[in-house]
Amino acid sequence: MExxxxxxxxxTHESLLxxxxxxxxxxxxxxxLNCKGSDGRLIPENDTKPVPGERVAIELHWKDGEDQxxxxxxxxxxxxDKKPMGDEPFVFNGSRxxxxxxxxxxxxxxxxxxxxxxxxxxxxxxxxxxxxxxRPQPKGLPALDSNGTLVIRVLPNVKKx
Numbered sequence: 418m419e420x421x422x423x424x425x426x427x428x429t430h431e432s433l434l435x436x437x438x439x440x441x442x443x444x445x446x447x448x449x450l451n452c453k454g455s456d457g458r459l460i461p462e463n464d465t466k467p468v469p470g471e472r473v474a475i476e477l478h479w480k481d482g483e484d485q486x487x488x489x490x491x492x493x494x495x496x497x498d499k500k501p502m503g504d505e506p507f508v509f510n511g512s513r514x515x516x517x518x519x520x521x522x523x524x525x526x527x528x529x530x531x532x533x534x535x536x537x538x539x540x541x542x543x544x545x546x547x548x549x550x551x552r553p554q555p556k557g558l559p560a561l562d563s564n565g566t567l568v569i570r571v572l573p574n575v576k577k578x
Contacts, residue, residue: 427525454511479565
């Protein structure tokens with residue numbers, strides 16, 4: 418698994434969730450929240466280096482019968498090597514423009530587990546350079562073809578000492 422959220426144009430065979438939301442609209446919403454993303458900086462291939470951008474928490478909300486359910490998106494991911502996923506948040510890097518195209522819109526990449534400068538949100542954890550590391554954790558996952566809402570919350574900036 419390489420992505421957590423893509424559009425129907427994205428790598429649906431490599432993703433946990435597919436949305437009808439347009440990356441362009443999500444980009445406008447994040448900019449209105451004053452999130453600047455990576456400000457043109459590329460994500461380092463070395464996964465020990467930080468991902469430039471704004472830290473975010475991502476939750477999935479859905480209904481199970483009459484019950485309203487919610488869980489962090491990380492709950493539905495496991496590492497093949499059985500190590501814990503880690504507690505680094507996802508980062509809004511904002512994708513980028515290339516030859517007149519907004520890459521997230523073109524590629525359908527919204528939330529990526531692997532390093533993807535075209536995706537709008539990237540995994541900041543170690544292991545993000547390995548596209549064979551991540552697997553779905555089916556326990557507690559909503560039923561196939563069910564509807565849900567992705568809630569993205571911008572986290573406060575933390576100054577590193």
